[in-house]
Amino acid sequence: MLAHTIKIKDEEFFELKDIIYKASAITFAESKKYLLENRLSKRLQELNFDSFKEYIYYLKYDINRVKEMDTLLNLVTINETYFLRERPQMDHLMKNTIPAILAKGKKSIRIWSAACSTGEEPYSLAILLKENALSARANYEIIGTDINTEVVDVAKKGVYRGMSFRGVPPNFQAAYFNPSALTFEVKDEFKQRVRFQVANLISPTLPAQMGKFDVIFCRNVLIYFDLDGKKKVLDMFYNCLNTPGYLYLGHSESTLKIENKFTLQNFGTGVFHIKE
Ligand SMILES: C[S@@+](CC[C@H](N)C(=O)[O-])C[C@H]1O[C@@H](n2cnc3c(N)ncnc32)[C@H](O)[C@@H]1O
Known part of the structure; x- marks a missing residue:
């Protein structure tokens, strides 16, 4: 069935936006109304609803x-x-941060790829540990999490198509993936390094669930949150890091306007946050 677009009324938009915000910290500007209409119309029709009012009622009371x-x-x-996205930060982790952690005699390093979507980011880190001859120098535990249950299933399978490889060097797929007709599956040695689970960054029980990390990557996620949501997540990351602990946010994500306890450091092509 080809879904037609169901229009969302102003009051319905504000109520739905609030429901999404409370559940995830994701905010939608009024200019993004069309996005909710486009993405949810098919779902409303599957449920035999012809208005967002009915869907909101369902979300609240069913x-x-x-x-x-x-x-x-x-x-x-x-x-x-995609794989190796915003690579300078990954290179900085491999060339500076991990060697600094190893130099302190640490033999066990935990890395969290928070909101990793379909898993390209944590798998990239596992691959780069090997490329940089770091794999054998410690026990690494890389955990990828996301709120979206479907992307976490994709991440666990580790099977990817062309778009995930935009921007990777020519030998990347051949070296680290098993090819099939149209897809590439991450080799077992990297799959074994990375564990995935569903996790909501604003869940109050998350820190207890996740434990402590040496490094957190949380890139291109906080751009969807308001200042309050960003602050809560930054505080949670601070509590989840060992000392010293290292946080990498996305290239374009600034913490300038958010009160937080991290020390900001520049590495030439980017910045990272340290818990000292
Ligand atoms: C644009 S992707 C970023 C993926 C990866 N970090 C990267 O930079 O390529 C943003 C991800 O954040 C996830 N996300 C949004 N809100 C979240 C929340 N409250 N808790 C956990 N994940 C969330 C989304 O499901 C989505 O997969």
Whole structure:
């Protein structure tokens, strides 16, 4: 069935936006109304609703509301990602941060790729550890998490197509993936290094669930949050890091206007945050 677009009224938009915000910290500007219409119209029709009012009622009161919230978040999150994205930060981790942690005699290093979407980021880190001859120098645990249950399933499978490889060097696929007709599967040695789970960055139980890390990557996620959401997540990351602990945000994500306890450091082509 080809879905037609169901228009969202102003009051419905504000109510739905609020539901999404409370569940995830993701904010939608009024100019993004069309995005909710485009992404959710098919779902409304699957449920035999012809207005957003009915869908909001369903989200609030139906017996299936908890499950539907997952479906809603799967539909509205932006999951764009690819291998070796924003590579200078990954190179900085390999050439500076990990050697600095190793120099302190640490033999066990935990890395969290928070909001990793389909998994290209944590797999890239596992691959670069090997490329930089760091794999054998410590026990690494890389954990990839995301709120979207569907992308986490894709990440666990580790099977990718062309778009995930835009911008990788020519030998990358051949060296680290098993090719099939149209897809490339991450080799087992990297799959074994990375563990995936569903996790909401604003869940109060998350720090207890995740434990402590030496490094956190959380890139291209906080751009969707408001200042309050960003601050809560930054504080949570601070608490989840060992001392010293290292946080890498996306290239374009500044913490300038957010009160936080991290020390900001410049590495030429980018910045990172340290818990000292
Ligand atoms: C654009 S992707 C970024 C992927 C990867 N970090 C990168 O930079 O390529 C943003 C991801 O953040 C996830 N996300 C959004 N809000 C979240 C939340 N509250 N908790 C966990 N993940 C969230 C989305 O599901 C999406 O997969």
